[in-house]
Amino acid sequence: MKTMRRGDWILTGITACALAASLTGCSPSQDFPSTSVPVASVAPPIEPAIVSCNTLLPASAAATALSVEASVLSPRADDVFPAGVDRPEWAVIADMQTAAGRASGMLTCGWVADPDAGPKASGVRVSVLPGAAAEFAAIEPDVDDGLNDFAPADVGEVGFVACRGGEADQCRVEAIAGDTWISLTVSPAPADPTRTLDLARAVARQVQGMAAPTIRPARTECSAALSSEVLANVAGITDPQMYDALTIPAREAGITTAASRHGGLISCSWTSGDPGTSGSVSLMALPMVAISSPNPPLTMPATPVMHAIAGVGDSAGAGCGPDSCVLIAADATMLVRLTSTEVSDTTIAALTQLAIIALPSLSAAR
Numbered sequence: 001m002k003t004m005r006r007g008d009w010i011l012t013g014i015t016a017c018a019l020a021a022s023l024t025g026c027s028p029s030q031d032f033p034s035t036s037v038p039v040a041s042v043a044p045p046i047e048p049a050i051v052s053c054n055t056l057l058p059a060s061a062a063a064t065a066l067s068v069e070a071s072v073l074s075p076r077a078d079d080v081f082p083a084g085v086d087r088p089e090w091a092v093i094a095d096m097q098t099a100a101g102r103a104s105g106m107l108t109c110g111w112v113a114d115p116d117a118g119p120k121a122s123g124v125r126v127s128v129l130p131g132a133a134a135e136f137a138a139i140e141p142d143v144d145d146g147l148n149d150f151a152p153a154d155v156g157e158v159g160f161v162a163c164r165g166g167e168a169d170q171c172r173v174e175a176i177a178g179d180t181w182i183s184l185t186v187s188p189a190p191a192d193p194t195r196t197l198d199l200a201r202a203v204a205r206q207v208q209g210m211a212a213p214t215i216r217p218a219r220t221e222c223s224a225a226l227s228s229e230v231l232a233n234v235a236g237i238t239d240p241q242m243y244d245a246l247t248i249p250a251r252e253a254g255i256t257t258a259a260s261r262h263g264g265l266i267s268c269s270w271t272s273g274d275p276g277t278s279g280s281v282s283l284m285a286l287p288m289v290a291i292s293s294p295n296p297p298l299t300m301p302a303t304p305v306m307h308a309i310a311g312v313g314d315s316a317g318a319g320c321g322p323d324s325c326v327l328i329a330a331d332a333t334m335l336v337r338l339t340s341t342e343v344s345d346t347t348i349a350a351l352t353q354l355a356i357i358a359l360p361s362l363s364a365a366r
Contacts, residue, residue, distance in 0.1 A: 051128065051210050053109035056203060062111040062124040065186050065199040076110030076123055088303050089319070089326055092337055096286045097256065100263025103290035105130050105212045106255070125185045126203055127255050131212035132181040135258035136174075138249040150174065153197055156182065156204040161197060163189040171196040174255075177204035183255040217264030217287040225283055225358045231270055234353045235281050235340065239273035264290045266362075279342040281354065285362050286335045309348070312355045318348045327351040333363040 063070040101108070112123035136158075150160035150172075159175030159182075170187035173196060182203055186196045222244050231237040245267040246257050260267070269282040304319035304326070313331035320326075325347040327338045336358055338351045 051107060051207060053107065056107060056128065056206050057109040057111065057124065057126050059111055061199055061202055065124055065190075065195045066111075066113060066122055067190070067195070068113050068122070072113050073111040074113075074115050076112045076125060089306075089321075092328060093284065096265060096284055096335070096337065097260055099291050100217075100265035100286055101256065101259040103213070103217050103264060104259040104262035105216070106259040106262075123187060124199070127183045127259075128203065128207050128210065129181045129183075129255055129259050129262070130207070130210045131179055131262065132255070132258045133176055133179040135248050135253075135261075136176045136181045139253050153200070155197060155200045159200065159204075161193060161200075163193050163196075165189060173197065173200040175200060175204060178208050178210065180207040180210045181255050181258065182207065212262075216262050217290040219261060219264045219287075220266060220285075220362050222266055222268030222283070225266070225268065225285065225362050226270070226281075226354060230354070230357055231281060234357075235270075235279070235350050236277065236342075237270055237272045237279065237281060238277055240270040241273045243269050243271075245269070279340065282339045283354075283358065284337040285358070288330070288333055288335060291335070309352055312352055313359050316352075316355060318351060320347065325351060327355055329355045329359060331359050331363070334359055336362070 059070040059073050063073055106127055106129040108125070108127040110123060110125035112121045114121045150162040153159040153161040153173060153175065155173055156175040156177035159173060161171065161173045163171040169189050170185050171189045171193050173182065173184040175182045182200065184196070184200050184203060186199070190196060222242055228240050231240040246261050246265065247253065248257055248261065264287040265284065267284045269280055271280045272278065304321040306317040306319040306328070309316040309318050309327065309329070312329045316327060316329035318325065318327040320343050323341065323343065325340050325343055327348065329336050336355060338354055338358070340347050340351055
């Protein structure tokens with residue numbers, strides 16, 4: 001029996017807007033500062049959903065599901081890199097996911113009984129995504145998708161529930177109410193799932209008629225960013241084989257995948273189909289219109305050390321660690337993150353060239 005997936009638990013941190021703004025104004029060969037900098041607005045915020053956390057998941061309802069007093073609950077804080085803590089570069093992935101989720105209209109709320117217990121804390125978390133009926137239908141339980149091993153549940157129009165012990169130790173409900181996808185988790189798994197299902201039904205009633213944003217960011221496809229010819233000539237990836245991490249349906253797809261797509265995010269990687277060559281290139285890209293403001297000050301990633309790169313979009317920075325190199329760039333329309341598993345004297349130059357090609361290609365395809 002398969003264990004519960006954790007891939008749909010979005011990590012949060014600084015937004016992609018903050019990241020992009022922090023790159024502005026750097027000159028070649030300059031290291032990015034590690035101090036906080038103010039962030040300017042780069043695009044109008046996406047229209048928010050009409051449902052709030054106060055109505056979607058009140059503390060009293062979470063307390064009932066957990067069999068605790070509401071007074072012991074605190075709002076769930078998902079920022080694993082709070083202020084003053086050095087952020088690794090890969091946290092940018094979470095930033096872009098979070099921004100795309102907000103742009104999609106997804107709302108995520110949660111309560112925790114013991115904040116100091118970390119991931120093992122007792123708590124409730126719910127995410128709702130309007131306008132996602134098609135994606136939900138694409139992964140309804142069968143042997144090839146992420147909801148197999150779930151049992152039907154009387155929640156919304158179509159619902160499923162699974163409760164697990166062991167390391168996962170949680171009850172999870174996935175349901176569609178109207179056209180809004182609901183993903184609810186209660187941990188640890190209660191002995192009787194009735195209260196979990198009651199809470200899920202209450203959430204379903206709240207989201208009936210929930211409105212998606214009037215305008216969602218347009219999403220391009222991975223093939224629009226970098227051609228096979230470019231990957232071969234610039235990155236040395238012959239016969240490139242593409243993988244789209246946000247494909248639906250897919251076994252590991254879930255509400256986060258759907259929200260990322262609705263928010264305009266793309267996440268792709270290419271490896272060589274030639275067994276005589278190695279290495280890979282990965283790309284994440286997010287339309288700047290998906291980035292809401294205002295945003296808090298930020299601290300740039302501490303590892304690897306990022307150096308400003310001239311001539312790429314409006315601003316860009318790059319650096320290499322022991323196993324990979326990364327380049328982050330932004331222009332008026334797109335924010336991109338490119339990585340390569342090849343670490344050499346020419347890798348940054350190759351990533352720079354890929355970014356110069358990808359930015360206008362993605363913008364033109366929207």
